[in-house]
Amino acid sequence: MDKRTNNDTPITTELYIDGEIRPAEGERHYNLYNPARPDELVGHAALASPKDVDTAVEASHRAFPLWSGKSYTERAVMLNHIADQLVVDKEDLAFRSRLFCREHGKILKETMLEVSRLGDRFRQAAAYADRLEADEKVSGGPFDTIITRQPRGVAALIVPWNWPLSILGAKLPQALMAGNTVVVKPSHSSALAPSLTLQKIAALLPPGVVNLLTGSADEIGDVLVGHSAVRYVNFTGSVDVGRHVMKMAAENITPVTLELGGNDAAIVCEDAKLDDAAFMRMYLGAFMSTGQICMAIKRLYVHHTRYDEVVKGLTAVCDRMVVGDGLLPETNMGPLNNAKQQKVVRDMIDQARVAGSDVRECGQVPDEELYAKGYFQRPTLVYRPDEELDIVRKEQFGPVLPIMPYENDQEALAKANDSNFGLCSSVWTEDRDHAVSLARQLEAGYTYLNAHGPTAQDGRGPFGGFKQSGIGRNLGYEGVIQFQGYHSISSSSGWLFS
Numbered sequence: 001m002d003k004r005t006n007n008d009t010p011i012t013t014e015l016y017i018d019g020e021i022r023p024a025e026g027e028r029h030y031n032l033y034n035p036a037r038p039d040e041l042v043g044h045a046a047l048a049s050p051k052d053v054d055t056a057v058e059a060s061h062r063a064f065p066l067w068s069g070k071s072y073t074e075r076a077v078m079l080n081h082i083a084d085q086l087v088v089d090k091e092d093l094a095f096r097s098r099l100f101c102r103e104h105g106k107i108l109k110e111t112m113l114e115v116s117r118l119g120d121r122f123r124q125a126a127a128y129a130d131r132l133e134a135d136e137k138v139s140g141g142p143f144d145t146i147i148t149r150q151p152r153g154v155a156a157l158i159v160p161w162n163w164p165l166s167i168l169g170a171k172l173p174q175a176l177m178a179g180n181t182v183v184v185k186p187s188h189s190s191a192l193a194p195s196l197t198l199q200k201i202a203a204l205l206p207p208g209v210v211n212l213l214t215g216s217a218d219e220i221g222d223v224l225v226g227h228s229a230v231r232y233v234n235f236t237g238s239v240d241v242g243r244h245v246m247k248m249a250a251e252n253i254t255p256v257t258l259e260l261g262g263n264d265a266a267i268v269c270e271d272a273k274l275d276d277a278a279f280m281r282m283y284l285g286a287f288m289s290t291g292q293i294c295m296a297i298k299r300l301y302v303h304h305t306r307y308d309e310v311v312k313g314l315t316a317v318c319d320r321m322v323v324g325d326g327l328l329p330e331t332n333m334g335p336l337n338n339a340k341q342q343k344v345v346r347d348m349i350d351q352a353r354v355a356g357s358d359v360r361e362c363g364q365v366p367d368e369e370l371y372a373k374g375y376f377q378r379p380t381l382v383y384r385p386d387e388e389l390d391i392v393r394k395e396q397f398g399p400v401l402p403i404m405p406y407e408n409d410q411e412a413l414a415k416a417n418d419s420n421f422g423l424c425s426s427v428w429t430e431d432r433d434h435a436v437s438l439a440r441q442l443e444a445g446y447t448y449l450n451a452h453g454p455t456a457q458d459g460r461g462p463f464g465g466f467k468q469s470g471i472g473r474n475l476g477y478e479g480v481i482q483f484q485g486y487h488s489i490s491s492s493s494g495w496l497f498s
């Protein structure tokens with residue numbers, strides 16, 4: 001029986017361009033369904049056309065002189081105001097969190113966290129105002145030079161479905177703080193709560209500074225990335241689409257930041273502290289958001305002397321987890337976001353089984369009928385798989401984790417680094433020097449110590465990957481100045497600074 005309160009009626013979201021909510025050309029929409037209950041309509045999002053892209057980019061371009069002409073302090077005041085306003089209306093926060101849970105699938109506790117913490121990222125970017133204001137001045141020799149930076153213009157911000165608001169928070173406030181105007185394109189399969197949130201933000205800024213397009217990437221993606229007035233593309237998503245975006249941007253020599261996939265290794269050392277809290281952190285590092293997180297543990301390497309202990313501890317945590325509708329308070333893990341992702345994950349599990357791996361599907365399923373209908377997958381552990389299997393080599397982006405033993409540090413590092421990806425990693429040990437030494441040898445843009453993933457993320461640290469995990473960094477000070485270009489202003493010595 002459906003124990004949820006049943007007051008959810010489908011909502012409709014529109015575009016936001018040039019300071020107003022607007023329908024898409026031809027008033028087109030598409031439907032979004034609940035991944036836990038695929039026949040339940042959650043709402044309709046506007047289906048933008050290439051002409052809508054033009055309108056949004058042109059509005060953004062027109063707004064650029066005004067916005068870029070403001071001082072960092074003025075922009076910081078507006079960003080802090082947005083942060084305040086995003087959490088002021090508790091009813092609205094609850095509504096957007098619930099909507100987000102129903103369109104995405106992830107549990108309500110997580111959507112509440114994502115919705116309510118977005119403002120923190122605006123405050124973080126605003127806090128760099130003084131540092132951004134200060135130009136570097138060099139003198140001596142034949143020249144005096146001011147090294148300053150200037151915003152780039154219209155930035156296209158492209159967001160995936162898995163953590164749409166957190167990822168937005170890693171690029172939108174930074175782009176604005178740097179002085180750019182933006183056109184944001186959320187993912188087709190998580191568009192409703194992001195649209196309502198973006199409309200709130202955009203309404204607090206001058207018209208055209210933030211514009212929103214939802215719709216089909218096939219129809220509007222290339223038009224947006226290849227638009228001649230778009231001066232920067234900040235993309236988060238898969239490697240294949242990132243490669244394509246880079247090619248499209250190359251046409252106009254538009255610079256890109258690409259935050260792409262990962263296959264994060266976690267190394268559990270011989271002396272790791274393995275208590276209940278550590279296993280819970282390990283579980284969250286791998287299975288939060290049903291494992292659909294770029295910076296999740298995707299390969300777990302355990303020192304052979306601790307292997308059985310880790311298997312036992314992690315299996316016990318996974319077995320406690322309740323899989324079901326994310327709106328229900330007892331649920332710990334919701335469905336995958338869509339049927340395609342469910343198939344990717346299930347194919348990897350099937351391949352591991354057929355190859356003879358020891359596969360253990362854990363967790364509790366109170367409603368088998370719901371489980372069979374929605375895009376669910378129990379938290380799954382694969383013990384000692386053949387390391388050439390897809391579950392080890394590829395990004396699973398779902399709730400399944402391979403656990404492999406290793407003999408010594410060299411082997412653990414070699415295996416961790418033997419990947420086309422280089423996003424994040426983690427080291428679990430009681431020895432601080434050993435932790436830092438291993439971290440320095442890992443090919444990754446971020447290494448967590450005794451934890452892994454969003455709950456352990458320091459937003460002041462630049463975030464991004466090596467190898468096919470991407471180009472550039474979001475978050476931190478670097479996450480702001482990527483949206484600017486350097487500009488040197490120079491005279492002969494003794495003139496500029498006299």
Ligand code: NAD
Nearest residue numbers: 159160161186187217221222237238241259260261262294
């Ligand atoms: P995706 O690549 O399918 O889509 C990402 C975004 O790109 C969506 O908004 C999509 O509509 C848009 N898009 C698709 N084609 C486009 C085109 N031609 N032009 C412009 N935009 C286009 O990714 P996804 O399935 O939404 O997300 C999952 C992937 O994202 C995983 O690989 C995951 O690792 C990765 N990811 C990376 C990070 C990171 O920070 N490194 C964070 C989250 C997710």
